[in-house]
Amino acid sequence: MTTQELVSQINLKKSFLCIGLDVDLQKIPKHLLQEEDPIFEFNKAIIDATHHLCVAYKPNTAFYEAYGIKGWKSLEKTINYLNENHPEIFTIADAKRGDIGNTSTMYAKAFFEDLAFDSVTVAPYMGKDSVEPFLAFKDKHTIMLALTSNEGAFDFQTKKVENLELYKTVLETSKAWQNANQLMYVVGATKAKYFEDIRKIIPNSFLLVPGVGAQGGNLQEVCKYGLSKNVGLLINSSRGIIYASKDKNYAKKAAEKAEELQKQMEEILNSNFSV
Numbered sequence: 387m388t389t390q391e392l393v394s395q396i397n398l399k400k401s402f403l404c405i406g407l408d409v410d411l412q413k414i415p416k417h418l419l420q421e422e423d424p425i426f427e428f429n430k431a432i433i434d435a436t437h438h439l440c441v442a443y444k445p446n447t448a449f450y451e452a453y454g455i456k457g458w459k460s461l462e463k464t465i466n467y468l469n470e471n472h473p474e475i476f477t478i479a480d481a482k483r484g485d486i487g488n489t490s491t492m493y494a495k496a497f498f499e500d501l502a503f504d505s506v507t508v509a510p511y512m513g514k515d516s517v518e519p520f521l522a523f524k525d526k527h528t529i530m531l532a533l534t535s536n537e538g539a540f541d542f543q544t545k546k547v548e549n550l551e552l553y554k555t556v557l558e559t560s561k562a563w564q565n566a567n568q569l570m571y572v573v574g575a576t577k578a579k580y581f582e583d584i585r586k587i588i589p590n591s592f593l594l595v596p597g598v599g600a601q602g603g604n605l606q607e608v609c610k611y612g613l614s615k616n617v618g619l620l621i622n623s624s625r626g627i628i629y630a631s632k633d634k635n636y637a638k639k640a641a642e643k644a645e646e647l648q649k650q651m652e653e654i655l656n657s658n659f660s661v
């Protein structure tokens with residue numbers, strides 16, 4: 387999917403919501419455990435109930451890898467279901483990969499070709515030659531960790547190296563990489579006060595913003611400086627939406643939570659982008 391197609395979907399749905407499909411068998415309704423593939427059945431019900439409210443889904447691969455081959459099969463069925471039924475929706479494999487060049491190419495093939503995701507999250511620590519193999523895939527997006535939502539972000543990312551915070555170096559340096567227009571960045575919603583500085587470096591890049599909901603981040607605070615002229619934000623909520631209820635009506639309850647966020651986004655879009 388191209389960035390322009392993503393922006394069109396945002397404008398159409400009045401939503402820049404990304405729903406995280408982080409499926410934990412301990413947390414899903416018990417009756418699903420009798421199904422042959424409880425993870426896929428859970429995801430399918432959530433997708434069917436929420437696809438009109440969001441523009442992206444983000445399965446975090448850890449929640450699938452934890453269940454071995456069965457979990458990977460559930461991930462494959464989920465991405466195939468999305469691509470077959472909702473090709474307009476942007477898909478993110480939250481896998482946080484990155485390695486020496488030839489290995490990164492194999493990671494990119496796994497997520498862009500075998501599983502056909504639109505994007506994958508990548509750690510920048512190994513530098514340019516570990517990220518550019520992902521950027522070589524046309525119309526695919528590489529979402530690089532910049533300033534993460536967790537407390538540990540302050541261990542390295544905000545530390546100054548040669549007088550510049552490391553996350554700023556990541557943003558500045560990566561702007562010059564081959565196919566940098568296919569880069570997006572992860573910035574945590576819990577780091578709202580950093581968005582003003584971040585937008586000075588990358589005014590128009592898309593930011594994937596986890597941390598709203600269960601981690602306490604605030605949508606309005608993120609949008610104050612995070613919005614760009616193309617909206618430029620994908621706000622993720624996982625637990626806050628998909629585990630709204632443990633009863634049989636879990637998908638309906640998830641849709642209600644998603645709609646709460648979508649309505650707030652509609653209001654923000656109407657007040658920031660009115661003609």
Ligand SMILES: O=c1ccn([C@@H]2O[C@H](COP(=O)(O)O)[C@@H](O)[C@H]2O)c(=O)[nH]1
Binds near residue numbers: 533535
């Ligand atoms: O900085 C980061 C990067 C990734 N994540 C991931 O996003 C979701 C958040 O889930 P919630 O349940 O909405 O808290 C999860 O997959 C994280 O691994 C992040 O939280 N922060």
